[in-house]
Amino acid sequence: MTLLEVDELDCRYGLLQAVRGVSFGVAQGEIVALIGANGAGKTTLLRAIAGAHRPYAGRVRFDGADVTRLPAHRRVSLGVALVPEGRRLFPSLTVEENLRVAAVKNRPGQWNVGSVLDAFPLLQPRRKMPAANLSGGEQQAVAIGRALMSNPSLMLLDEVSLGLAPIVVDAVYASLQSVINEGATVILVEQDLTRALRVAGRVICMLEGRVVLQGDSKSLDRERVVDAYFGLRRSAAGEASA
Amino acid sequence: MTLLNAIVQGIFLGAFYAVLACGLSIMFGVMRIINLAHGDLAVLGAYLTFVIVEGAGVSAFVAFAIALPVMLVLGYLLQVTVLGRSLKAGLLTPLLATFGLSIVIQNLLLIAFSPDVRSLGGSAGAFTTASWQLTSELSISALGVLVLVVAVIVFGALQLFLSYTPAGWAMRATAEDPEAAEIVGIDSKAVYARATAIAVAIASLGGLFLAIRSVFEPTSGPTQLIFAFEAVVIGGMGSLWGTLVGGIALGLAQTLGAQLHPQFSVLAGHLLFLSVLVARFGGGRLTLRIAR
Numbered sequence: 317m318t319l320l321e322v323d324e325l326d327c328r329y330g331l332l333q334a335v336r337g338v339s340f341g342v343a344q345g346e347i348v349a350l351i352g353a354n355g356a357g358k359t360t361l362l363r364a365i366a367g368a369h370r371p372y373a374g375r376v377r378f379d380g381a382d383v384t385r386l387p388a389h390r391r392v393s394l395g396v397a398l399v400p401e402g403r404r405l406f407p408s409l410t411v412e413e414n415l416r417v418a419a420v421k422n423r424p425g426q427w428n429v430g431s432v433l434d435a436f437p438l439l440q441p442r443r444k445m446p447a448a449n450l451s452g453g454e455q456q457a458v459a460i461g462r463a464l465m466s467n468p469s470l471m472l473l474d475e476v477s478l479g480l481a482p483i484v485v486d487a488v489y490a491s492l493q494s495v496i497n498e499g500a501t502v503i504l505v506e507q508d509l510t511r512a513l514r515v516a517g518r519v520i521c522m523l524e525g526r527v528v529l530q531g532d533s534k535s536l537d538r539e540r541v542v543d544a545y546f547g548l549r550r551s552a553a554g555e556a557s558a
Numbered sequence: 559m560t561l562l563n564a565i566v567q568g569i570f571l572g573a574f575y576a577v578l579a580c581g582l583s584i585m586f587g588v589m590r591i592i593n594l595a596h597g598d599l600a601v602l603g604a605y606l607t608f609v610i611v612e613g614a615g616v617s618a619f620v621a622f623a624i625a626l627p628v629m630l631v632l633g634y635l636l637q638v639t640v641l642g643r644s645l646k647a648g649l650l651t652p653l654l655a656t657f658g659l660s661i662v663i664q665n666l667l668l669i670a671f672s673p674d675v676r677s678l679g680g681s682a683g684a685f686t687t688a689s690w691q692l693t694s695e696l697s698i699s700a701l702g703v704l705v706l707v708v709a710v711i712v713f714g715a716l717q718l719f720l721s722y723t724p725a726g727w728a729m730r731a732t733a734e735d736p737e738a739a740e741i742v743g744i745d746s747k748a749v750y751a752r753a754t755a756i757a758v759a760i761a762s763l764g765g766l767f768l769a770i771r772s773v774f775e776p777t778s779g780p781t782q783l784i785f786a787f788e789a790v791v792i793g794g795m796g797s798l799w800g801t802l803v804g805g806i807a808l809g810l811a812q813t814l815g816a817q818l819h820p821q822f823s824v825l826a827g828h829l830l831f832l833s834v835l836v837a838r839f840g841g842g843r844l845t846l847r848i849a850r
Contacts, residue, residue: 368741392743404738406731417727418742466743 319344319501320365320470325374327360334360336525337374342470347496348503349516349533353545356522358505359401362472365503366398367391378470393420397468401475401505403459407448411439414447414458418465425467426498432461435491453484457491464495471495473504477511489515509541523547563696564813570702572789572809573709574771576802578764578782579789580712581757587796588733588753591641591652595659596761597783601776602663603629603762604678604769605671611681618682622766626759633758637751645750660779667776678769686770705767712760713802720798729753733796788831 320342327335335357342348350358363369365376367388376384383391388398406414415429433440436457442450447458456476463471476492477485489511496502496515506512512519513533521529521544529536529544542548582596593599603625610621636659644655679686688700720726732739732749739746768774768782785808793804808827815826 366741368737387745388737388740389743389745392741398741400738400741404735404741406734406738408734409727409730413727413730416724417731417739417744419724420743462742 317344318342319346319379320503321375321377322361322365323375323377325361325364325376326372327357327364327369328372329360333372334525335364335371338522338525338527339374340520340527340530342501342503344469344501345499346501346518347516348518348520349512350503350505350520350522351507351509351512351541351545352522353547355524357525358522359474361522362398362474362503362505363400366396366400366472368398368400392466392468393422395423395466395469396472397463397466397470398472399459399463399474399476401478403455405447405450405455405458405462408446410444410446411450411458412443414462415465418462420466423467427464427467429465432464435464435494436461438487452480453487456480456484456488460488460492460495469501471500471502473502475505475507477506477508485511509538509545513538513541521545560695560817561814564817565810566696566698567702568810568813569806570699570706570809571813572806573702573706573802574764574767574805575785575789575808576709576805577705577712577760577767579786579793579801579805580709580716580798581759581761581764582783582786583790583793583796583798583801584716584753584757584760586790587798588729589641589645589652589750590649591645591656592787593757594653594656594783595663595779596656596757596786597781598660598663598667598779599629599633599758600761600765600768600782601774601779602667602765603758604765604774605667605676605776606762607766607769608676608678611678618678618766618770621681622763625762629762630755630759633755634751636758637754638747641754642747642750660783664776664779671776673775673777675773675775676769677773678766679771679773682770701770705771708763708767709802709805712763713798716756716798725752785827788827792831792834 318341323339325335325338326333338361350361352358360369364371367386371384375382378391378394378396383394406417409417412429415432433443438454439457439461442454447455450458460476476488480488504516516533519530519533519536519541520527521541523544529540578600582593585591585593606625606628607618607621610616610624611618614621640655640659641652644651685700689697691697720730728739728744729749732744732746736746764782768778789805789808790801791804792807793800793802807830811830812823812827816823
């Protein structure tokens with residue numbers, strides 16, 4: 317069953333067109349990796365799905381309903397959660413307050429402060445500490461935990477590994493894996509291609525605001541993805557997306 | 559002994575300024591709005607209380623209890639209809655909008671009540687003039703104590719609200735990053751409206767104290783705004799406890815200044831405000847310019 321449907325989405329910042337006529341669907345339980353160079357429009361696309369960016373044209377349908385005009389906080393109560401680029405924690409709030417503030421009344425489920433702290437044991441000793449005093453990895457764990465607090469049916473993860481030491485990235489992905497195993501639907505933006513291909517079932521490659529290549533991560537070989545990523549052999553890539 | 563008396567009276571006066579400044583501090587802290595109509599909203603609250611006193615013949619405190627929910631709703635509507643829209647257009651627009659609102663409120667009050675000076679001192683009961691004579695030179699007024707106690711309760715209650723309730727966390731989160739707050743499911747517009755409702759309600763409490771302590775007229779607002787603004791700046795913009803401390807510092811400066819010369823009272827407050835400004839911002843800018 318299709319959980320998310322993006323139809324001819326067009327996002328702009330003034331005259332700059334960041335996302336150009338992007339369409340794709342995500343089925344329940346799918347893990348989709350969005351890859352592409354800086355400025356390809358990945359973050360804007362995620363923000364438009366979450367409701368943080370108002371699209372210029374096109375539609376976003378979630379769980380059968382058109383949510384294109386719905387503000388971000390209403391989408392959270394429908395089950396969309398974004399882990400934003402740069403984490404965007406509330407620095408003066410403690411870890412626990414950062415989590416509690418994100419709890420949504422009408423979405424009961426397995427995730428609460430206790431289960432999030434169980435999933436990210438590194439946060440346990442930090443729960444009374446302001447988020448500003450945490451390390452990068454701990455902050456990322458809070459950002460993911462905060463998104464989980466609404467018991468989302470769709471998780472949008474924007475560059476969760478950015479600025480983290482490789483060993484911390486491993487730890488973050490290990491805890492993410494347990495979330496994924498619970499059957500969550502995830503769209504993630506990841507710069508590390510190997511990791512993206514390993515975690516995701518499907519890969520969508522963007523270039524200059526357009527989808528240039530998509531397919532099962534198993535059926536796509538690295539070469540083609542890299543070509544699409546850098547915009548090499550653009551005509552060939554164009555055929556692949558058509 | 560006169561010095562001790564000046565300090566005690568300064569703290570009482572300062573508590574009054576802190577109550578006036580509290581809402582201003584909330585609105586700046588949560589929304590980065592400098593509400594130039596804050597003093598006029600306080601005076602509007604005083605007039606509403608005055609109308610209820612005149613109409614129902616109740617005491618000023620009972621009348622205020624009736625006026626308070628009205629002012630809460632007014633604050634909420636003000637945010638939803640005027641300030642929320644103006645916020646979309648950048649930081650300068652709310653400043654202009656509240657400046658306009660200030661003029662509108664003053665003129666509506668002038669039309670409705672004429673420029674006559676009024677007071678609620680009489681309708682607050684014998685309480686207004688009661689005091690405890692400690693020594694021949696030191697007396698503590700019941701009203702001063704009431705204002706101080708209410709100020710501490712208001713600031714304390716706000717602190718508890720912000721620290722321990724979900725609505726309080728949502729308000730702090732929205733103040734720090736409204737977009738991130740939206741992303742985690744907080745309706746930032748509703749939070750803003752709630753913050754403004756609280757700010758206007760506390761402003762009208764300041765208006766009540768003004769009306770009982772002394773007199774008010776339709777154009778009393780801007781003077782109160784200046785004192786409130788100075789209290790906020792002295793205590794540090796957007797800091798709640800800082801505002802209480804800033805208000806008391808301003809009150810102390812005024813009563814101690816009056817010890818030097820009666821005309822020096824308000825001026826001493828302004829000088830404190832200016833020296834805090836220079837110490838906090840001016841000095842830094844100055845060194846920056848020299849460094850360049």
